[in-house]
Amino acid sequence: MPIGGGEAALIRRYFHALTAQRDGVELGVGDDAALLDADTGDRLAACCDTLVADVHFPADIPPEALGHRVLAVNLSDLAAVGARPAWTLLSVTLPEKDPAWLERFSEGFKTLADRYGVALVGGDTTHGPVAVSVTALGWVSDSMGLRRSGARPGDGIWVTGTLGDAARGLELWQGRTGETVSGDPAYLVGRLFRPEPRLAVGQALLGTATAAIDISDGLAADLARVLEESGVGATLSLPALPRSPAFMAEGGTLRHALHGGDDYELCLTVPPSREAEMARLSERLVTPLTRIGTVEETPGLRGEDADGAVSALDPEGYDHFAERA
Numbered sequence: 001m002p003i004g005g006g007e008a009a010l011i012r013r014y015f016h017a018l019t020a021q022r023d024g025v026e027l028g029v030g031d032d033a034a035l036l037d038a039d040t041g042d043r044l045a046a047c048c049d050t051l052v053a054d055v056h057f058p059a060d061i062p063p064e065a066l067g068h069r070v071l072a073v074n075l076s077d078l079a080a081v082g083a084r085p086a087w088t089l090l091s092v093t094l095p096e097k098d099p100a101w102l103e104r105f106s107e108g109f110k111t112l113a114d115r116y117g118v119a120l121v122g123g124d125t126t127h128g129p130v131a132v133s134v135t136a137l138g139w140v141s142d143s144m145g146l147r148r149s150g151a152r153p154g155d156g157i158w159v160t161g162t163l164g165d166a167a168r169g170l171e172l173w174q175g176r177t178g179e180t181v182s183g184d185p186a187y188l189v190g191r192l193f194r195p196e197p198r199l200a201v202g203q204a205l206l207g208t209a210t211a212a213i214d215i216s217d218g219l220a221a222d223l224a225r226v227l228e229e230s231g232v233g234a235t236l237s238l239p240a241l242p243r244s245p246a247f248m249a250e251g252g253t254l255r256h257a258l259h260g261g262d263d264y265e266l267c268l269t270v271p272p273s274r275e276a277e278m279a280r281l282s283e284r285l286v287t288p289l290t291r292i293g294t295v296e297e298t299p300g301l302r303g304e305d306a307d308g309a310v311s312a313l314d315p316e317g318y319d320h321f322a323e324r325a
């Protein structure tokens, strides 16, 4: 059910021509569906993700952060298949029309969309508890793309950036005493609210990485999906998991790094013959790339600690790893 009082006017005010304009949009925001000139040769990548208040984000998230985040999580899915983002559709559910909220929300959405040249071409607005949903479309210039099913024994397991920041950030946000946070906590909350999709890494590793996934539910849970789809197992080097200085300063634990969701980093598997390229790529893209383990034939996920002791890791994550460093 549309928000009353002129949905068309609301769309015109906040979303028409909001983002970068792109060639190939034959019919954009405001009609029943977008008509996009499908280029030839490349593969069209499409994904959709919905965020619901108090389920996927704290209800007191700043609106501009939510605008950023709902687009970022979708662009992260495109990054995980090596796609170049092109178009997006946005659905917003609000209890009531709130111009100030929409102004801030759309600003956050626009800023990220502009950074990657993504055009908003359609969507919907309805009444209800706060929820936002985005569909994203992009192009993959490789017939295979990156997928979850290609990991092979011997491949190295790599991650972008650092792990656990968003999970620790959420705890700090929820436990704060004032209106805002600053310093290291603000960095960690920023990682939760404004994840940066690793689009350049995904595109650069087309044809190099054997498998990829973006980390939305936690490293262990998402890597386990790759292992299962690929019919392999893995051992992670627990001390190798990359952790930010702010995370270390603010009480981040191994449990956050292994099982904390919402970082939207990429986890990739790379054959040994291509490992030498990773350092150069990291430098060129100014993005940390860290080797954190090895794909093995034996199914299941294991962790090796600093003393060389190996134990099984539960992909879903329980507190029995909380004490391990």
Ligand SMILES: [Mg+2]
Residues within 6 Å of the ligand: 076, 077, 080, 213, 214, 215, 216
């Ligand atoms: Mg994903």
